[in-house]
Amino acid sequence: MLSFYPGPSKVHPEALGFIQEAFSNGVVSINHRSERFEVLLKDTLQILHEKWNIPQDYTLYFISSATEAWEIVAQSLIKEKSLHLYNGAFGKKWAHYTQQIIPNAHSSEFGLNEDLKSVAPTLSTKDFDTICLVQSETSNGTGQTICRSDFDLKEDAIIAVDATSTMGGINLPWLEADVWFASVQKCIGIPAGLGVLICSPKALERAAQLNKKVHYNDVLLMEENRKLFQTHYTPNVLSIYVLNKLAHLLPNLAVIDQQTWEKASILTDFFSNANSFHLSFLIENPLLRLPTVFALQGETEQIKRLQHLCLKNNIELGKGYGKWKDNTIRIANFPSHTLEDFSQLINLINA
Numbered sequence: 001m002l003s004f005y006p007g008p009s010k011v012h013p014e015a016l017g018f019i020q021e022a023f024s025n026g027v028v029s030i031n032h033r034s035e036r037f038e039v040l041l042k043d044t045l046q047i048l049h050e051k052w053n054i055p056q057d058y059t060l061y062f063i064s065s066a067t068e069a070w071e072i073v074a075q076s077l078i079k080e081k082s083l084h085l086y087n088g089a090f091g092k093k094w095a096h097y098t099q100q101i102i103p104n105a106h107s108s109e110f111g112l113n114e115d116l117k118s119v120a121p122t123l124s125t126k127d128f129d130t131i132c133l134v135q136s137e138t139s140n141g142t143g144q145t146i147c148r149s150d151f152d153l154k155e156d157a158i159i160a161v162d163a164t165s166t167m168g169g170i171n172l173p174w175l176e177a178d179v180w181f182a183s184v185q186k187c188i189g190i191p192a193g194l195g196v197l198i199c200s201p202k203a204l205e206r207a208a209q210l211n212k213k214v215h216y217n218d219v220l221l222m223e224e225n226r227k228l229f230q231t232h233y234t235p236n237v238l239s240i241y242v243l244n245k246l247a248h249l250l251p252n253l254a255v256i257d258q259q260t261w262e263k264a265s266i267l268t269d270f271f272s273n274a275n276s277f278h279l280s281f282l283i284e285n286p287l288l289r290l291p292t293v294f295a296l297q298g299e300t301e302q303i304k305r306l307q308h309l310c311l312k313n314n315i316e317l318g319k320g321y322g323k324w325k326d327n328t329i330r331i332a333n334f335p336s337h338t339l340e341d342f343s344q345l346i347n348l349i350n351a
C-alpha cells in the first residue's frame with residue numbers, strides 16, 4: 001500500500017533495513033544510561049544539527065510526540081499568559097489543552113486565506129509572554145511563514161511553533177522562533193512513537209527562570225540529561241537509531257527542500273488543471289498552501305469515488321479532517337514520496 005496520508009504516512013523504504021540492523025546489532029535492547037546509547041544520542045544530535053542546519057546554540061530533545069510538546073510548552077515555558085493563533089484543528093487543540101494548564105491562555109482564530117503577517121498587527125501581542133503558532137496546519141493544508149518581526153513583542157517573549165508536517169521536508173527559519181517541534185510519522189518518514197523538540201537559548205532561559213521541574217518532562221530536566229547524552233526517560237531507542245541512520249543517508253535539508261518544492265509544483269500544476277474528479281484547492285491563496293500537505297476539495301460523491309479508486313489500486317489518500325471530512329482529501333508530499341509515487345497517482349486519476 002502506497003500511503004499519501006499526511007501522517008502516519010509512507011515510511012522511508014530504507015527504514016526496514018535499519019530496523020533489522022538494530023535487531024541484529026542489539027541496539028533494540030540497550031539501556032538509555034549506557035555508553036552505547038550516549039554515543040548514539042550524541043551522534044544523532046550532531047547529524048541532525050548538521051543536516052537540518054539547526055543553529056549550534058539551539059538544543060534538540062527527543063520526546064514522545066508533538067502532542068507532548070504542546071504540554072511541555074505549557075508546563076515548562078509559558079510564564080502566565082500565552083497567545084495561540086490558529087486557523088485549523090491542530091492549533092485549536094493546542095490552545096484547548098494549554099487552557100487546562102494555563103488559565104490565562106488566550107486564543108484567536110483567523111481565516112483560511114489569512115497570513116500571520118496581516119493577523120499579528122490586529123492583536124495586542126505585547127500582552128503575552130509566549131506566542132504559540134502552527135507553521136504547518138496539517139488539517140487544512142495551510143502553511144505560515146514564521147517571522148519574529150511580524151509581532152510586536154515584550155523583550156523576553158518567546159515564540160513556540162508546531163511544524164509537525166514540515167520538519168525534515170523544508171527549510172525552517174529556526175532563528176525566527178524559540179521552540180520548534182514535530183512528530184516523526186509525518187514529514188520525517190519513520191513509524192510513529194517519537195517527537196523532536198528544538199529549543200533556543202532564550203527558551204532555556206525561560207525554563208530556568210520559571211524553574212518548575214515538577215514534571216518528568218520539564219525542559220530543565222531534559223536539558224540536564226542531554227548534557228550527559230542521555231534522556232529523561234527510556235526513549236524510543238529504535239526510532240532514534242532509524243532517524244540517525246536516515247539523517248546520515250539523506251542529503252542536507254536545503255537539497256530536500258528543493259525536491260519538496262519541485263514535487264509540490266508538479267502536484268500544483270496537475271490539480272490546477274481540470275481533472276475528472278473536479279477537485280480544486282481548499283486554500284485559494286497559493287502562498288498559504290503547504291508544499292507538504294495538499295488539501296483538495298470536491299463534491300462528496302467525487303471524493304468518495306476517488307478514495308475508492310485509489311484504495312482499489314493500493315493507494316491511500318488522506319481523508320479530510322474535522323469539518324472538511326466529507327468534501328476534501330489530503331495528499332502528503334513528504335521526502336519519502338518519490339516522483340514515481342506521484343506519477344502513479346496522477347496516472348491513476350487521469351486514467
Ligand SMILES: *Cc1c(COP(=O)(O)O)cnc(C)c1O
Binds near residue numbers: 090163164
Ligand atoms: C499530527 C500533528 C500533531 C499531533 O501529532 P502526534 O504525533 O499525534 O502527537 C500536532 N500538530 C500537527 C500540526 C500535526 O500535524
